[in-house]
Amino acid sequence: xxxxxxxxxxxxxxxxxxxxxxxxxxxxxxxxxxxxxxFDPVIAELTRLRPLIQAAAAKATAVPLAxxxxxxxxxxxxxIVAAPVNYRAHLDEVNLSAALHHGNxxxxxHRAGLFLKATSSLIGVSDVVKLRFxxxxxxxxxxxxxxxxxxxxxxxxxxxxxxxxxxxIGLDMTLRGPEERSFRKSIDTYTVLGPWMITADELPDPTxxxxxxxxxxxxxxxxxxxxxxxxxxxxIAFASSFYTLLxxxxxLTGTPEGVGPVTPGDTMVASITSIGEVTVGVSS
Ligand code: MN
Numbered sequence: 001x002x003x004x005x006x007x008x009x010x011x012x013x014x015x016x017x018x019x020x021x022x023x024x025x026x027x028x029x030x031x032x033x034x035x036x037x038x039f040d041p042v043i044a045e046l047t048r049l050r051p052l053i054q055a056a057a058a059k060a061t062a063v064p065l066a067x068x069x070x071x072x073x074x075x076x077x078x079x080i081v082a083a084p085v086n087y088r089a090h091l092d093e094v095n096l097s098a099a100l101h102h103g104n105x106x107x108x109x110h111r112a113g114l115f116l117k118a119t120s121s122l123i124g125v126s127d128v129v130k131l132r133f134x135x136x137x138x139x140x141x142x143x144x145x146x147x148x149x150x151x152x153x154x155x156x157x158x159x160x161x162x163x164x165x166x167x168x169i170g171l172d173m174t175l176r177g178p179e180e181r182s183f184r185k186s187i188d189t190y191t192v193l194g195p196w197m198i199t200a201d202e203l204p205d206p207t208x209x210x211x212x213x214x215x216x217x218x219x220x221x222x223x224x225x226x227x228x229x230x231x232x233x234x235x236i237a238f239a240s241s242f243y244t245l246l247x248x249x250x251x252l253t254g255t256p257e258g259v260g261p262v263t264p265g266d267t268m269v270a271s272i273t274s275i276g277e278v279t280v281g282v283s284s
Pocket of ligand 1: 083172255
């Protein structure tokens with residue numbers, strides 16, 4: 001199932017080039033009180049809601065996908081966890097370019113660990129990436145994004161994929177410079193997620209997915225998740241060895257080689273096998 005959020009926080013099921021509006025199902029969520037949960041309520045309840053979503057979709061009228069504004073498929077992620085330099089060829093290109101590493105020591109992911117991005121950086125694919133410092137270099141990074149479905153602490157690699165709710169296309173936009181990664185990558189609009197979440201049952205094997213990104217039609221990144229240094233399962237085990245992953249947490253699995261700058265007016269098109277394709281603009 002492809003689940004999306006659209007327009008004024010509506011919930012949808014994507015079928016081909018149309019969306020079935022299943023927002024009525026959200027009435028079945030518990031009434032949360034302060035302090036609000038640190039997880040995403042829709043993702044946390046998805047297993048229970050799924051038959052209700054299917055029933056609602058069967059009765060709903062379809063609206064054209066082209067007519068809606070797509071929001072990020074997770075409304076309230078508690079954490080955005082991201083993997084640095086998780087493709088060998090990208091590690092090599094960063095170490096070879098002062099414009100990329102800025103004198104920072106770039107460690108292998110086993111040594112460097114993971115980092116966090118501010119949840120306030122998250123947008124959907126119908127929004128545009130707004131370059132806050134357009135006089136500095138800003139790069140695209142296409143990544144397979146994993147959406148966590150169940151609480152996970154110290155989960156083994158063998159059990160890791162069982163906690164996945166689904167997958168999406170992620171753009172980990174990056175301001176180049178000497179500051180800490182989490183600071184440079186947490187600018188508003190610098191995490192793009194979409195176009196929807198494909199549920200894990202429809203994408204059982206995330207280890208051989210093509211991912212591509214073009215800028216203004218020029219191919220920049222073209223790789224396959226089989227070349228990840230730490231696989232999706234490795235990353236979930238690694239992250240959950242340090243902290244508990246919660247439903248709705250987003251895991252950006254790292255970008256392959258071919259990162260490059262974007263400037264205002266550019267159009268990025270990113271695609272990942274089985275998930276789909278997104279077109280995202282860049283502005284100042
Ligand atoms: Mn990245």
